[in-house]
Amino acid sequence: MAASTSTGSNDDLRARPQQSPLASQRAKQDDAPTEENRKGKFGGYFTLGYKEGFTQWWANIPAAAAEHAVLSYIPYLRKPPTHMQTGSAPPSANTSTMSVHDTAEKEAGPVRTNYGADPFGPRQWRSQLVKLSGKNRALNEFSVERLEEAQNHNLVMLHGYGAGLGFFYRNFEGLSRVPGWKIYALDLLGMGRSSRPPFKVHSKDRQKSITEAEDWFVDALEEWRVQKNIDRFTLLGHSLGGYMAVAYSLKYPGHLNKLILASPVGIPEDPYAVNAAMPDPSDSTLTNEVSQDQQTTVGQSNAEISGAARSSGDNNNFLNARSRAEKSTLNGQEKTPDAPRKPLPKWLTYLWDANISPFSIVRWAGPLGPRFVSGWTSRRFSHLPPDEAQALHTYAYSLFKQRGSGEYALAYILAPGAFARSPLIRRIQGVGRQMITPNGSATSSVAVAQQRRENGIPVIFCYGESDWMDVSGGYAAEQKMNEEKERILKSASAEERQNDRGVAKCLIIKKAGHHVYLDGWEEFNEVMRQEMMDVSRQSIDQ
Numbered sequence: 113m114a115a116s117t118s119t120g121s122n123d124d125l126r127a128r129p130q131q132s133p134l135a136s137q138r139a140k141q142d143d144a145p146t147e148e149n150r151k152g153k154f155g156g157y158f159t160l161g162y163k164e165g166f167t168q169w170w171a172n173i174p175a176a177a178a179e180h181a182v183l184s185y186i187p188y189l190r191k192p193p194t195h196m197q198t199g200s201a202p203p204s205a206n207t208s209t210m211s212v213h214d215t216a217e218k219e220a221g222p223v224r225t226n227y228g229a230d231p232f233g234p235r236q237w238r239s240q241l242v243k244l245s246g247k248n249r250a251l252n253e254f255s256v257e258r259l260e261e262a263q264n265h266n267l268v269m270l271h272g273y274g275a276g277l278g279f280f281y282r283n284f285e286g287l288s289r290v291p292g293w294k295i296y297a298l299d300l301l302g303m304g305r306s307s308r309p310p311f312k313v314h315s316k317d318r319q320k321s322i323t324e325a326e327d328w329f330v331d332a333l334e335e336w337r338v339q340k341n342i343d344r345f346t347l348l349g350h351s352l353g354g355y356m357a358v359a360y361s362l363k364y365p366g367h368l369n370k371l372i373l374a375s376p377v378g379i380p381e382d383p384y385a386v387n388a389a390m391p392d393p394s395d396s397t398l399t400n401e402v403s404q405d406q407q408t409t410v411g412q413s414n415a416e417i418s419g420a421a422r423s424s425g426d427n428n429n430f431l432n433a434r435s436r437a438e439k440s441t442l443n444g445q446e447k448t449p450d451a452p453r454k455p456l457p458k459w460l461t462y463l464w465d466a467n468i469s470p471f472s473i474v475r476w477a478g479p480l481g482p483r484f485v486s487g488w489t490s491r492r493f494s495h496l497p498p499d500e501a502q503a504l505h506t507y508a509y510s511l512f513k514q515r516g517s518g519e520y521a522l523a524y525i526l527a528p529g530a531f532a533r534s535p536l537i538r539r540i541q542g543v544g545r546q547m548i549t550p551n552g553s554a555t556s557s558v559a560v561a562q563q564r565r566e567n568g569i570p571v572i573f574c575y576g577e578s579d580w581m582d583v584s585g586g587y588a589a590e591q592k593m594n595e596e597k598e599r600i601l602k603s604a605s606a607e608e609r610q611n612d613r614g615v616a617k618c619l620i621i622k623k624a625g626h627h628v629y630l631d632g633w634e635e636f637n638e639v640m641r642q643e644m645m646d647v648s649r650q651s652i653d654q
């Protein structure tokens with residue numbers, strides 16, 4: 113099922129010259145001497161030159177300044193608010209603690225955009241650090257709200273592994289056009305510019321260790337919700353943020369109006385990841401996150417992808433993912449969707465098993481760190497204008513070099529190759545179907561007579577047309593959730609059937625890869641606005 117797309121402004125955007133964010137990569141496109149020729153085998157992969165990399169390392173741009181630079185590209189917001197309570201001091205590989213500053217001068221006041229400069233205003237933009245209980249626990253928050261109208265709905269956005277809220281810079285303005293909505297973007301605890309407390313799992317039991325790692329993130333989100341006095345909201349999560357959004361909905365039911373999962377990690381099941389204590393799968397699609405060039409991805413048409421799929425036998429695209437998902441049930445026996453794989457280097461598996469994150473390597477590399485990061489950013493942001501791509505590269509490096517914290521949870525949640533140790537396909541059908549008490553909490557200590565079951569929530573799976581994430585996992589999850597709804601409603605009363613809101617669907621964003629919100633941002637924003645307006649209509653009907 114493909115989502116609708118607007119063509120006018122989309123064509124204008126794609127008509128602009130597409131270049132790499134780095135000067136060495138742009139020189140390569142102009143047939144100038146390449147870094148690969150000058151520096152040898154890996155020169156063409158790490159597109160930032162040694163001199164440029166050393167200069168960036170020496171400049172040591174703070175994460176707060178890098179985030180501010182990215183957010184300055186938000187339309188109609190020329191001077192975004194940026195608090196300096198975290199990421200304001202230049203970090204180092206050895207002594208950085210990403211400490212929290214309590215002084216008033218580190219805070220940032222709200223910025224208002226009015227009708228004259230903002231045709232969709234007036235709107236108010238805010239950057240702040242929300243402190244949580246415990247030592248050094250706080251979440252970085254960026255928000256935008258519409259003024260002069262009632263705020264009836266809230267959208268909360270969660271980024272992926274190692275990223276930050278700044279990656280949503282092309283979504284804030286478009287999503288905040290919907291009347292009656294306030295938009296929040298959060299950095300996950302221990303990532304982005306949120307505080308970075310030491311991460312440690314205490315349990316020796318395999319399943320309890322996984323749950324403990326998940327709770328580290330979702331408990332912080334729930335505490336933030338309580339502090340903000342938000343009863344119900346719509347939750348959007350990308351990649352690892354999508355995984356955590358599902359975990360949140362299962363542990364803290366009764367608070368979501370809708371769940372939107374943008375290329376979520378961890379849905380399909382892999383026998384190595386599930387059964388082995390420290391699994392060592394031989395191959396994976398994870399390498400595409402580093403090697404896939406987005407300039408090629410966003411320029412591909414449906415026909416080009418179709419032809420590539422036929423010639424290469426690639427099963428990881430929307431053209432055949434639905435049929436694969438439909439074959440995942442045979443004779444009433446559930447069959448996990450096959451996860452397409454590509455070779456995973458042994459050295460990467462070793463580092464994963466040792467819980468050595470890629471960001472550790474960036475920190476250890478010192479002056480070579482920016483050059484290593486350019487191997488990812490030059491490809492991930494190659495479809496963007498050079499100045500925006502450079503700002504995102506600097507922002508990514510400023511986050512990657514921070515003190516390790518939440519990144520160490522990954523080895524407990526995912527096995528090498530990005531397959532979940534506790535796959536979501538095993539529990540996704542429970543989203544929106546949990547037993548809760550009248551006050552909204554989920555507990556087994558309350559008498560059954562006082563509990564009620566959630567009446568379902570809409571769940572949207574959203575993938576890019578060239579997504580390296582397993583799209584068939586989304587279709588399999590859609591099918592499983594709809595089957596669970598059918599099973600529950602068989603014994604439900606007429607009133608319960610009428611009030612049921614549960615529905616699952618899978619959408620595809622054209623000319624986009626894993627980072628659907630950025631690669632196909634115009635179509636993604638339109639899809640999101642439609643889903644948000646649907647929540648608004650549902651609230652009126654209730």
